Ligand SMILES: Nc1ncnc2c1ncn2[C@@H]1O[C@H](COP(=O)(O)OP(=O)(O)O)[C@@H](O)[C@H]1O
């Protein structure tokens with residue numbers, strides 16, 4: 078079953094890479110050292126996420142749009158477990174993992190690390206956490222990422238936040254970020270903006286068209302409603318102004334929980 082998933086990944090695909098693959102992974106296609114028998118990647122594997130009734134939020138937006146900043150605020154106020162895909166990759170690089178130099182180069186070039194690496198890191202964090210609400214920040218970055226996550230974990234997001242920010246503002250924020258990141262420079266940010274447009278916008282587009290059916294019940298009246306998965310937030314303004322727009326989304330989730338089955 079998950080052979081099909083891995084075959085979606087150019088990492089281990091033997092077919093010629095397409096131009097999108099090249100944009101995502103670089104011109105050298107990685108040969109993965111992850112065994113296709115890795116137990117944690119088996120859908121409905123050792124820990125069945127479905128049984129845990131998880132609430133998953135994907136937090137998307139271009140580089141510097143404020144994803145990490147808003148996630149921190151959401152964590153402080155609503156107690157989610159924050160998983161930044163970029164942070165997980167940077168931690169993996171620091172820990173001198175087997176593929177650290179390929180990961181570092183990919184990040185320096187603003188390309189996307191193969192899905193099986195990122196999904197595995199996210200999945201391990203979710204398995205080892207006892208939280209049931211996760212903010213997955215900066216992932217999925219490509220349609221291929223999205224499909225791999227769904228197949229490996231058997232999960233789909235409950236909410237997708239998209240921080241919509243003009244390019245000049247994103248560039249300004251990234252160049253002022255001052256966290257010593259190898260990708261916070263003008264050359265990489267330009268490449269990242271292209272990758273964002275080519276590979277990440279189709280993911281946003283996918284979620285904008287995808288509604289989710291919710292069971293609602295008010296005064297003992299049961300009915301079904303369709304709500305969009307994607308919530309678009311204008312990311313221009315101060316950090317607090319943006320959080321004023323984010324806050325009601327999560328307070329609504331809490332308020333509605335007796336009535337809605339997420
Ligand atoms: N609303 C905002 N206005 C101005 N600067 C911001 C805002 N939100 C975040 N920043 C700053 O911009 C930089 C990028 O923010 P960050 O949260 O790391 O973005 P992302 O995770 O989307 O790349 C950081 O230095 C952060 O402090």
Ligand SMILES: O=c1ccn([C@@H]2O[C@H](COP(=O)(O)OP(=O)(O)O)[C@@H](O)[C@H]2O)c(=O)[nH]1
Nearest residue numbers: 140141162163164184187188189190215216
């Ligand atoms: O799912 C992911 C998330 C991040 N990255 C890589 O990590 C970099 C930094 O990602 P992060 O989310 O930390 O950047 P941000 O958008 O917050 O600036 C990206 O440009 C990619 O090279 C990736 O390959 N896959």
Ligand SMILES: [Mg+2]
Nearest residue numbers: 144145163215
């Ligand atoms: Mg970030």
